[in-house]
Amino acid sequence: xxxxxxxxxxxxxxxxxxxxxxxxxxxxxxxxxxxxxxxxxxxxxxxxxxxxxxxxxxxxxxxxxxxxxxxxxxxxxxxxxxxxxxxxxxxxxxxxxxxxxxxxxx
Numbered sequence: 001x002x003x004x005x006x007x008x009x010x011x012x013x014x015x016x017x018x019x020x021x022x023x024x025x026x027x028x029x030x031x032x033x034x035x036x037x038x039x040x041x042x043x044x045x046x047x048x049x050x051x052x053x054x055x056x057x058x059x060x061x062x063x064x065x066x067x068x069x070x071x072x073x074x075x076x077x078x079x080x081x082x083x084x085x086x087x088x089x090x091x092x093x094x095x096x097x098x099x100x101x102x103x104x105x106x
Contacts, residue, residue, distance in 0.1 A: 002036075005039055006058055009041065009044035011042075021045045024048045024049070026049065026056055027049070028053050028054060031054075033056075034054065034057070034058070036058050038058065039061065039062070041065055045066070048071045049071075055076040056077050059083045069085045069106075070089070071088055072089045074092070076094075076096075080099070082101045084104045
């Protein structure tokens with residue numbers, strides 16, 4: 001069964017990565033759809049870039065725990081749950097479909 005998680009930014013006790021930083025570039029030369037949530041813990045910094053040819057169906061930092069989060073939208077983000085983001089950048093052609101969900105910026 002799929003986890004439903006597209007990216008997890010999490011403190012790792014084994015390697016002591018107390019300031020995890022991750023960038024997820026959702027990009028393609030043709031049309032593509034990605035499904036799954038982005039989860040970020042209180043130590044994590046993450047950026048999600050949605051290219052103009054991409055549709056992403058998912059939620060971002062539902063728990064609202066991320067240290068610093070950014071989403072850059074040139075394609076389509078279809079929210080599947082309430083999401084929390086520090087910075088939202090919507091570029092030309094970018095669309096965020098909230099689908100009745102709350103997008104909270106910190």
